[in-house]
Amino acid sequence: MKIIVTGSLGNISKPLTELLIARGHAVTVVSSDPKKQAAIENLGAEPAIGSIDDVPFLTHTFKGADAVYAMIPLSFTEPDLGNYLYRIAQNYVRALRDTRIQRVVLMSGWVADLVKTENTEHIFDDLDASITIMRPGAFYTNFYQSINLIKGKGFIGNFLTLRYSGLGALLTGKTGLLMGNYGGEDRIVFVSPKDIADAVAEELLLSPKEKTIRYVGSDEMTCNEAARIIGSAVGKPWLKWVLLTDKEMLRGLKMAKVPEKLAQTLVEMQAAMHSGKALENFHKSRPKMGKVKLTDFAEEFAEAYHKK
Template identity: 25%
Template sequence: MTTQRTITVLGATGRTGRRLTDTLLGRGWRVRRVARTARPHPHPAATTHTGDLTDTDFLTTAFTGVDAAYVLVPFDPTAPDVRAHMNDIGSSITDALRRARVPRVVALSSLGAELEYGTGFLTALHAQEQRLTALETDLVLLRPGYFFDNLDPVLPHLRHIGALQDSIAPDVPLPMVAAGDVGAAAADAVEEPKHQGTTIREIRTAVDLTLMDVAAAVGRAQGIGHLPYQQLPDEETITQLLQVGFSDDAARLQVEMHHAFSAGRVAATGDDPRAPTTVDDYLASRA
């Protein structure tokens, strides 16, 4: 008789965690869903645990006795000191994993997390990768590209605005991916044959896209025709981010990250299999 395996999923109600949870439930796993707030999952093999990711005792309990864990350090745009907040969460997660002796860890990181400086809040993910690697456990680091899902807040307004706007250079090809594909890749990583040490998986679609390419795709999907991309000055971008609730620190880190994208510093370096969802597929799913 096969013993049912158990995984703890942080951010289980988020964009990657939902896909991972549903995929592994469908494959016969038991899932401990961890989130700040969450309704119970209807599947009988899913349990829900609500708490604060800086509460190491809470996380240790959630991790104890599982076969694997999916972990992430969320970006809180309202935090007055974003990287300090992320480092507090990252340290709590790592300490709890160590206490609970979780045998396999799959961690959401990002392309660019291999860089130590000049990438905005991605430097906090660099620090978290270092902490997790020091655990000397079976670790898979997932480094996805820029999420198509970041377009969601602006999609309903682009017809009125008349342009896709951001502070990233218009002609730099960016590695991109749908969050759902990252969740699917995480599920596969959880079930990989056992290995010791750290494995890195880069996740992106088959073709890197400029933001001019993305704007054109949005124009097609929304029947707008030609939708231009407009690169905004840094200070205008910061002002817009402050208006939607970002702290000053978060807004400036976002712009610093965009500088790294524009300089081509946040790029894929390997040849991992490509994610299936194209930008046109993604936009069609949002129509």
């Protein structure tokens, strides 16, 4: 099969590309970074350097493909996250329709159906194609962004890496991290990008007649249990996961000069996780959990932690 993988060489797209190539498929990797061209070629894939904001580029890239893995990276520089997600989703739909791609696997999020401004899944409904929506839990790899926070303050939290002036006044040192409004004893599904890549690879080779939704997870536990696992791996077994209220989160984002619409969306996304509704929907789907457990990832995390 000829398969298009978007997302450059990110946490999911790189292992996905490696899996597909190992199984004998021809893979084209879409990246906006020309510096990634050599790395993509070294994997045995064909690079397509351009922007997912460019419909003619997408259309040209998708021509002749059997399947497309489509993902929309979150942007914290767009003042209206909902409009940005909608625009990129429409770009994909136009290119997929023009090239008559028959198999599409779309990366979404496990709270997408609970957050109106984030949910662009419905935009793909009118495509004459077989579509699977992927809804993974919270990525293990997000913990890497909390290394400075753990080292400097001895606690952890859900966080957003933001690029706004004035943020420093709210942060613990210069970590670039802002605490969020889920955590503590909230029960969360965590997931390894490797397990997501495995699931996406499986789905790309299937062709269900109707649109399907697949939840993906690797481990389920409270945020504090996750903090203890990560903490134990780095010699801080007492590590806690700090929880902010919605009001504290929103106030912090506004003080950091985050545009109001974006701030409200970020609070809403994380509030959906705190509410437990996302976990309830996950359980209803009865997904098979992945192979990579948080204790496995904690070993990789500890390596990175001690090197930094």
